[in-house]
Structure formats: C-alpha cells, structure tokens
Amino acid sequence: MTSTGSIDWSSAAAGHRVLVVCTGNVCRSPYLAAMLSLRLAERGRDSVVVGSAGTGALVGEPIAAPMRRILADAGAETAGAARQIDRSMLEQADLVITADRAHRSAVVQLAPGALRRTFTARQAARLLTTVEMLPSPDEGPAKRLAALLAAGRGQHGPSAGSSDDVPDPWGGTDDLYAACVRTMEPPLVALADALARL
Secondary structure, X not given: OOOOOOOOOOOOOOOOEEEXXXXXXXXXXXXXXXXXXXHHHHOOOXXXXXXXXXXXXXXXXXXXHHHHHHHHHXXXXXXXXXXXXXXXXXXXXXXXXXXXXXXXXXXXHHOHHHHHHEEEHHHXXXXXXXXXXXXXXXXXXXXXXXXXXXXXXXXHOOOOHHHHOOOOOOOOOHHXXXXXXXXXXXXXXXXXXXXXXX
C-alpha cells in the first residue's frame, strides 16, 4: 500500500499482480497484502506485486494502529494509506483476493470481467486443497493461480457461506485484531505457498 491513488503495477510483469480488497483498507486487506508480499519475498518470489484497496476506503488513512503493530512485529511493511478500489485496478489485477463475500460481490459489480479471478481469501484456501498445482510457462503465478482457483470453483460449486468471510476487527480490541490475524493465517500460508510454487 503506497498511496491513496492507483496501485503502481509498473514493476510487475503480466501475470504477477495481486490485489487484496476489504472495506476500509486499513485492517484486513493491508495486512494480507503486506504479509503476502513479505512471505513471497522470503521465498524468492518478489516479482509478484501485491497491492490493496477498499470498497469503502477510509482514503488517506494509515493502517489501523493494532494492525500496524502486528505487521511491525512480523517485520512487514506498515507504511501507506488507504485507497478506494476502481475499475482500472480490478482490470489490471491478475488475481483479486477479498476479505469476504460482500467485497467479492462489490468487485464483480464494479468490474464484471474480474469474476473468474476474484475469490475470498478463505475460499481460495479451501479451493487450493482441490486443485493440482501445475505451473504454466505461459502465465505468471498470479494469473495461473486465478485460473486454477476458477477451475476449482467450477468443479466444487458455490462458496461455503459465511465461513468464507474474515470478520472485520475495525474499531475493536487488540484481541479482536489478533483473532482476525489468526483467521487470515491459513489462507495467507496457502496463497503464499501456491504463488511461490507456480
């Protein structure tokens, strides 16, 4: 998360762009984006560029203080300001990961062409258990992962309802933020592993 405007995809090759979306872009999406970037860099996959935005962004606001502390403790990026999603971001992203089903719906409403590459974080983790991770030399890792997840969604039906959602800790206690992070950890691990392998 580097600005209140568009995401700078200039350093990302085609197939290497991931966008993470939540509501205010101050809790869940910046956490997932920063941690995914960190874990990919640790695996030598820093060619994948991860950005974040919100469906109702608190434009210009920093990451919420409890989430900033958690990110700092993990050694992840804590700078940046909330930005609002727009059609251009969604059209450029090769993979869109949302915090919950409402965000996924908002993404698809704004950019219908993003349907096949948009998943909630928990849905993506669930679908990753059903697909064979075969790399493709013709696609970047984000684009390839979106295609594999879309195939998995087609074979295994609709989402698992609210279990595909990550609860919003905004305005809550430090314990709520910690619980949110624990909920995001399995999808984060699954996504980082998949993107690193493709």
